[in-house]
Amino acid sequence: MYVPSHFAADQDAVTELLSNHGAANLVTSTERGLLATLLPFVYDPEAGDHGALLGHVARNNEQWLLPALGESLVIIQRSDAYISPSWYPSKAEHGRVVPTWNYTTAHVYGRLVIHDDPAWVEDLVRRLTTLHEATSEQPWTVDHAPARFIAGQLRAIVGVELLITRVEAKRKLSQNRPDADIDGVIAGLRGKGELDSADDVERAQQDPVRRS
Template sequence: MYTPAHFAASPDSISHLLTRPAAANLVTKTSQGLLATLLPFAYDPSIGEHGALLAHVARNNTQWSEPAIGESLMIVQGADAYISPSWYASKAEHGRVVPTWNYSTVHVYGRLVIHDDPAWVAGQVRRLTGVHEAGFDHPWSVDDAPERYISGQLRGIVGIELLITRIEAKTKLSQNRPDADIDGVVAGLSARGESDSAADVERARPERS
């Protein structure tokens, strides 16, 4: 990944992107070519040397049964947004500004492990459900559904575990702009209702010496 020094993601930024409720594109190289699937995932830093991303796919999705060649990749995206140069204080000063796109992304590489095991898959589904239901006033639980129904659903999916070997990450969030421009970006995104992107820009604001 091309990552200028001022857009390099901090450990805290990487942790934020991996631990928040999200989905990632799983990309594998196989004898049939490149395959990709968008999957909700849960991150477990205690597995292996560098942690693991846990997910599941539909049994009818052939990506799990096609052996991966070499490393597999999961691409995690944070909030992204168009940035108008009209938000920059610099526009009024000298006009030498252009539009850009802000984004955060983590490329997680690793060894893909398949778990065609109902007990493992049930645990992963409970973990993933817990991640996504945590913010609800009345969280849904797997136990809220009939056991027979859940057993049938579990037979239709297969577990995915990406044992992480390396991570590349980038947070392109206006860190290269003066503080007055960053203020304008935060205000512009907030006014447009893109609060997640505005919060990411504020979180990434550089500390000035």
């Protein structure tokens, strides 16, 4: 991944991104070529030497059956948004501005381990559910469904674990623009209702790289 220094994510930002993201693409190189599946993951910082991403695929998905050749990759992406140059005060000053795209992403590389084990998969499903039900007023749990039904659902999926070897992360959030332009970006995004992207730009103003 091409990461200019002003868009580099520090370790705290990487940990936060691994811990709090939506679904991500698992990409493996196999004898049949590249395969990819969009999956929700749970980050386990204690697994392996550098942590792990835990998820599951449908049993009928051939990706888990075909051995991964070399490293596997999980592509995480959070908020992304079109940035209009009309939001920059500098447009009126000199006009030397162009559109761009803001985004936060991480390429997480590692060794893929398959867990065709109902107990492992059940624990993973409970962790996923706890993570994503945390903000609900009445959080759903696995125990709310009949045990025999859950057992059948678990037999239909297989666990996957990416033991992380390295992470390349990038936060392209207008850090290279003057403060007035950044304020314009935040206002423009909020005006479009893209609140998550606006919040990310606002947080990026506190980056150590930008403050230095």
